[in-house]
Amino acid sequence: MITLFMNNWQTYLTGFWNTILCSVLALIFSLVIGSAFAIMEILPNKVLRIIAHIYIEIFRNIPLLVIAMFFYIVIPQYVMKMDGFTAGTIGLTLYTSSFIAETVRAGIQAVDSGQMEGARANGLTYWQAMRYIVLPQAYKLVIPPLGNQFINLVKNSSVLAFLAGFDLMYQGQSVASTTFQTFSAYIIVGIFYLIITLPLSYYMRYLEKKMV
Amino acid sequence: MAMIEFKNVDKYYGKYHALTDINLQVQQGEVVVVIGPSGSGKSTLIRTINGLEEIESGQLIVNGMDLADKKADLNELRKNVGMVFQHFNLYANKTVIENIMLAPRLVLKRDEAENKKIALRLLDTVGLAEKADAYPKQLSGGQKQRVAIARSLAMKPKVLLFDEPTSALDPEMIDDVLNVMKSIAKQGDMTLVVVTHEMGFAREVADRVIFFDQGQVVEDDPAEEFFKQPKEERARQFLSKIITHK
Numbered sequence: 001m002i003t004l005f006m007n008n009w010q011t012y013l014t015g016f017w018n019t020i021l022c023s024v025l026a027l028i029f030s031l032v033i034g035s036a037f038a039i040m041e042i043l044p045n046k047v048l049r050i051i052a053h054i055y056i057e058i059f060r061n062i063p064l065l066v067i068a069m070f071f072y073i074v075i076p077q078y079v080m081k082m083d084g085f086t087a088g089t090i091g092l093t094l095y096t097s098s099f100i101a102e103t104v105r106a107g108i109q110a111v112d113s114g115q116m117e118g119a120r121a122n123g124l125t126y127w128q129a130m131r132y133i134v135l136p137q138a139y140k141l142v143i144p145p146l147g148n149q150f151i152n153l154v155k156n157s158s159v160l161a162f163l164a165g166f167d168l169m170y171q172g173q174s175v176a177s178t179t180f181q182t183f184s185a186y187i188i189v190g191i192f193y194l195i196i197t198l199p200l201s202y203y204m205r206y207l208e209k210k211m212v
Numbered sequence: 213m214a215m216i217e218f219k220n221v222d223k224y225y226g227k228y229h230a231l232t233d234i235n236l237q238v239q240q241g242e243v244v245v246v247i248g249p250s251g252s253g254k255s256t257l258i259r260t261i262n263g264l265e266e267i268e269s270g271q272l273i274v275n276g277m278d279l280a281d282k283k284a285d286l287n288e289l290r291k292n293v294g295m296v297f298q299h300f301n302l303y304a305n306k307t308v309i310e311n312i313m314l315a316p317r318l319v320l321k322r323d324e325a326e327n328k329k330i331a332l333r334l335l336d337t338v339g340l341a342e343k344a345d346a347y348p349k350q351l352s353g354g355q356k357q358r359v360a361i362a363r364s365l366a367m368k369p370k371v372l373l374f375d376e377p378t379s380a381l382d383p384e385m386i387d388d389v390l391n392v393m394k395s396i397a398k399q400g401d402m403t404l405v406v407v408t409h410e411m412g413f414a415r416e417v418a419d420r421v422i423f424f425d426q427g428q429v430v431e432d433d434p435a436e437e438f439f440k441q442p443k444e445e446r447a448r449q450f451l452s453k454i455i456t457h458k
């Protein structure tokens with residue numbers, strides 16, 4: 001296995017790098033988009049609430065692979081050119097953002113309603129109350145489920161393998177098919193995923209402890 | 213002009229008639245205590261004054277602003293009308309001093325050094341100077357409520373509303389909070405509306421007592437008269453009940 005890695009380390013590292021890049025991009029954008037839709041879902045405005053609801057239900061209930069394929073095949077035909085990496089990252093972002101939206105919404109709703117009321121009575125605007133009082137408490141509450149979402153996101157980035165996205169999984173497949181050492185080739189892939197997800201998992205635990 | 217004026221105000225929750233034809237005036241600097249059985253709508257009444265509850269019909273004018281108007285700027289209103297809640301509603305993610313300084317900083321754009329000075333002085337007034345850097349969860353109920361009062365005072369409001377401020381407190385904590393409230397009342401420049409069952413407080417500092425039942429003002433008397441002998445039978449019964457419980 002070590003020889004296999006030594007002979008193919010460049011292939012693996014390219015994959016490792018692409019998986020990290022895709023995950024980081026998707027994580028940042030899905031957190032931003034997810035939070036925006038979470039807030040839209042709890043606004044008094046009914047139209048925005050319905051829009052957010054439709055968005056979330058669409059992307060939450062369609063398989064990630066289908067969403068990614070849509071951006072890989074349909075969008076380039078009618079809208080704009082897009083490589084597999086970009087299509088996969090966009091698909092992963094939208095898919096994950098719908099789960100993050102639901103998680104963050106639950107967090108906001110779990111914050112005692114007296115917090116918003118106290119802030120409003122104290123003279124803060126709705127958005128000031130959200131920003132300084134409600135959201136910080138909501139994010140703190142949802143660190144554990146958000147951690148799950150982030151870990152899932154990293155693992156789900158393997159969808160890039162279907163779109164020629166040159167991620168870890170894709171590179172592993174190519175090593176397996178050229179060397180015929182299927183077993184070892186995929187073990188190495190697994191180890192690389194652990195190198196990303198384990199520290200992430202421990203970091204989320206650390207955050208959880210630190211913020212209590 | 214009255215600081216607070218209700219004119220034929222009605223409020224419904226669905227079909228439930230929470231406030232029925234309220235007519236009421238509170239003058240600037242007056243201390244008005246609202247009493248009545250639970251579920252009578254006292255809290256709803258006081259919560260309409262800072263726009264936490266909307267009214268369906270009638271006119272409600274607070275500090276010159278008509279709250280029946282859907283376009284009324286509630287943020288502007290709340291700069292002048294503070295509120296202290298039964299369950300404190302302190303910001304759980306902020307320290308005591310930050311609880312007090314946040315709204316003056318964001319809303320009044322008060323200078324930071326000045327803001328801190330005022331906050332510390334208020335904390336001192338309510339006897340909690342040493343708790344400035346504590347978080348709300350580290351405080352007892354009575355301490356939380358005194359911080360909540362300081363937080364409202366930091367906005368220098370013209371009107372301060374108290375919604376059952378001592379009802380969630382252990383008996384031995386109540387006096388500390390009442391004493392702070394009494395000293396505010398005795399300063400005399402702020403208009404206070406207090407929903408409470410603390411008759412001792414009402415007797416000592418109230419200018420007027422309003423007995424509220426089934427969403428209506430049943431009796432509205434100067435405090436002395438009320439405690440001598442309420443006119444209405446319902447008020448008399450209520451008063452005898454809570455006084456024998458003391």
